[in-house]
Amino acid sequence: MELVEESPYRFRIDPQREMRVPGVIFASRELLRDAAKSLEQVVNVATLPGIVSASYAMPDIHWGYGFPIGGVAATDIDAGGVVSPGGVGFDISCGVRLLAANCDRQALGPSLGAVMDGLGQVIPRGAGPGGVWRLSGHGQLERVLADGSRYAVEQGRGEERDLTRCEDGGAVAGADADQVNARARERGLGQVGSLGSGNHFLEIQQVAEIYDEPVAAAFGLAADQVCVMIHCGSRGLGHQICSDHVRAMDRAMARYGIHVPDRQLACTPVDSPEGRAYLGAMAAAANYGRANRQVLAQAARQVFQRETGARLTLVYDVSHNLAKVETHPVGNGDRRRLCVHRKGATRAFPPGHPDLPEDLRGAGQPVLIPGTMGTASYVLTGVNGGGAFHSTCHGAGRVMSRHQAARTIGGKQLRARMEADGVAVRPLSWRGLAEETPEAYKDVTAVVEASEGAGLCRTVARLVPLGVVKG
Numbered sequence: 001m002e003l004v005e006e007s008p009y010r011f012r013i014d015p016q017r018e019m020r021v022p023g024v025i026f027a028s029r030e031l032l033r034d035a036a037k038s039l040e041q042v043v044n045v046a047t048l049p050g051i052v053s054a055s056y057a058m059p060d061i062h063w064g065y066g067f068p069i070g071g072v073a074a075t076d077i078d079a080g081g082v083v084s085p086g087g088v089g090f091d092i093s094c095g096v097r098l099l100a101a102n103c104d105r106q107a108l109g110p111s112l113g114a115v116m117d118g119l120g121q122v123i124p125r126g127a128g129p130g131g132v133w134r135l136s137g138h139g140q141l142e143r144v145l146a147d148g149s150r151y152a153v154e155q156g157r158g159e160e161r162d163l164t165r166c167e168d169g170g171a172v173a174g175a176d177a178d179q180v181n182a183r184a185r186e187r188g189l190g191q192v193g194s195l196g197s198g199n200h201f202l203e204i205q206q207v208a209e210i211y212d213e214p215v216a217a218a219f220g221l222a223a224d225q226v227c228v229m230i231h232c233g234s235r236g237l238g239h240q241i242c243s244d245h246v247r248a249m250d251r252a253m254a255r256y257g258i259h260v261p262d263r264q265l266a267c268t269p270v271d272s273p274e275g276r277a278y279l280g281a282m283a284a285a286a287n288y289g290r291a292n293r294q295v296l297a298q299a300a301r302q303v304f305q306r307e308t309g310a311r312l313t314l315v316y317d318v319s320h321n322l323a324k325v326e327t328h329p330v331g332n333g334d335r336r337r338l339c340v341h342r343k344g345a346t347r348a349f350p351p352g353h354p355d356l357p358e359d360l361r362g363a364g365q366p367v368l369i370p371g372t373m374g375t376a377s378y379v380l381t382g383v384n385g386g387g388a389f390h391s392t393c394h395g396a397g398r399v400m401s402r403h404q405a406a407r408t409i410g411g412k413q414l415r416a417r418m419e420a421d422g423v424a425v426r427p428l429s430w431r432g433l434a435e436e437t438p439e440a441y442k443d444v445t446a447v448v449e450a451s452e453g454a455g456l457c458r459t460v461a462r463l464v465p466l467g468v469v470k471g
Contacts, residue, residue, distance in 0.1 A: 001039060003032070009059070009454040013039070018261065019046040024054040026388070026454035031059050031446060034399065038068040044261045045073050049269070050081025052330045052338065056388040058345050059450035060397030060442060065089060066264030069344035069398075072391045074328065077270045077337045082258070084267035085249065085278055087341030088323050090242040092282055093289030094200075094233030095167075095319035096368035097297055098379065099312040101226040101304060105206045105466070108226050111308045112424060115204065116467045118303035120426035123202055123296065125195040125471035132193025133157065133295045141189055145177040148287030149294040149317075157298045164357045166317040167347070170294070171287050172324075176280025180237070181244060184281075188237030188288055193295030197428075197471035198402075199395075199436055200232040201370075202300065204424075205377060205463040212460045215381055218363035219315050221461050228300050228312055229377060229463070231370045233321065234289035241285050245278040270325075270339045279323065286322060293317055315379070316366035320346045320394035328389050340389050348382035348392045348457050367457055370395050371444035373425070373436055373468050374418050378448045380457040392456040393448065396441035405440035406431055424467035433470055 003025070004012045011032070013023035023042040025032065032039075038061050045067055046055035052074055061070035066086025075081025101108070108115070124130040133152070135141050143151040149170030152158055163170040180188075195202060207225045210216045221227070234241075249266040252274045253259070258267065268274040294317075301312045323341045330336045349356055349365040356365055367380035375396070382390055400408075411430025414437050418425050427433040451457050 009450045021046050021051050021054050025057040027059040028450050038063045041068040048082055050075035050079050052076050058393040059447045060393045062397045067343045071343045072345045072388045074338040074340040074389050077339055080269050082267035083270045083275045083339050084265055085242045085245045086264050087343050089321045089343050090239045091233035092238035093286035093319045094321040096370055097230040097293040097317040098315040098368050099228045100220050100315050101310045101312050103226055103310040104224040114307045116424045116426055118307055119469050122299050123469050125428045127197050129190030131191045132299050142177050144291045145284035145287055146175050147171050148290035152291045152294040158294050162314045165314040172283040175283035175287050177284050179277045179281035180284050184237045184240035187240050191235040195232045195471045196235050200471055202469040203229045203465050204467040205465055207461055208464045209462040215363045215460050219366050230293050230296050234285040237288050238285040241281045249274055342391055344394045345391045346394045348386055348390050350382040350384040372396050372438040372441045374423055374438050377463045379461040381460050383458050386456050393451045396444040399442055400440035402435035405437050406434040409434055409437050423465050427470045
């Protein structure tokens, strides 16, 4: 396929074959090296019924299930637009929570080891069950699915301010627990308050550089401040929901006359019974993911309080795997009701957006971009005129399989290297640590530069790791 360079950090794939819209990729040529498979997925997504504007890809694009990771696509609901579980992914509402401590690096210094040991003991991780919050039964799970972080805070696992600084006030509307089957519920019952495995982590960080002091101050960030970043999602419950609804939509597509070039793009109209069922189940899983990060944050707060006396305050919590019904101008400027899929892409509302909490409305939405172990992470903000339905990148973007990564370095060797660089590491397994070596990912700084260069966001702060708790 031919990539047309429209401007620095913006490429276009003109419609071909069954594409209904062009593909638009925000990236540099270097970031697109070896991206042929994921660009083919950009083309495939452009064939979805009802898709508007373009099939978008962020600078951290890499190959995924059906949709590329780093993909954004919106469909016009009132024109038969579809929803596709592949446009959200298996880890529904995977996202990032950032908390800021009322201490700096120097004050933390003597206690860092004790804090890391404490976190290593209380933060469950790995593929199995074992969450911080032992739900008493399915009645409590129903409340988590319906009310997310709101229910966790109600149960004493957080504070009211956590809800105003969380996307959607801590819970996605429209959750329908009846669409979550027994297998998904069983998988979710014992995992609330757990990191999981793979690229999920809890990291102690230091604000290394501030690029926009007024916005950073509005977010609650200052130079040298200690922060805690948590990256995880809806665990086995979300995975099961995706699997169940992909199968249901695959069986139903023929009834709606829908053909897709890849069965992993299984979809049905948003307003169909199958579409409504998926969105209800997806919202329930999103609420589970919000509660999961809320509970982990509260556990981290307790360790910090005990070991240092420091207090952790929420900066923001935002998902990067979700489909949402939003209203945006399309074509000639008419505002349309759209189903916006963001898979490995972060919503980035600009200053003044009515959905932002009042204390952030003048600054724009915090956008949290985790890097890799031993590299920087970033805090960005949304900008006026941002493209792709106010979306931007979500992280570094994988370039090496986990198997390949584990063959390049051993876990013990990686830990020694990181600790020599001043980063404390508490892994669950050596293999899991090796699979997440920084060499397995793109350069997150280059990803952020491309995102800002494409006009999708603005950089506010750079954070560097002091300690990592890994699954």
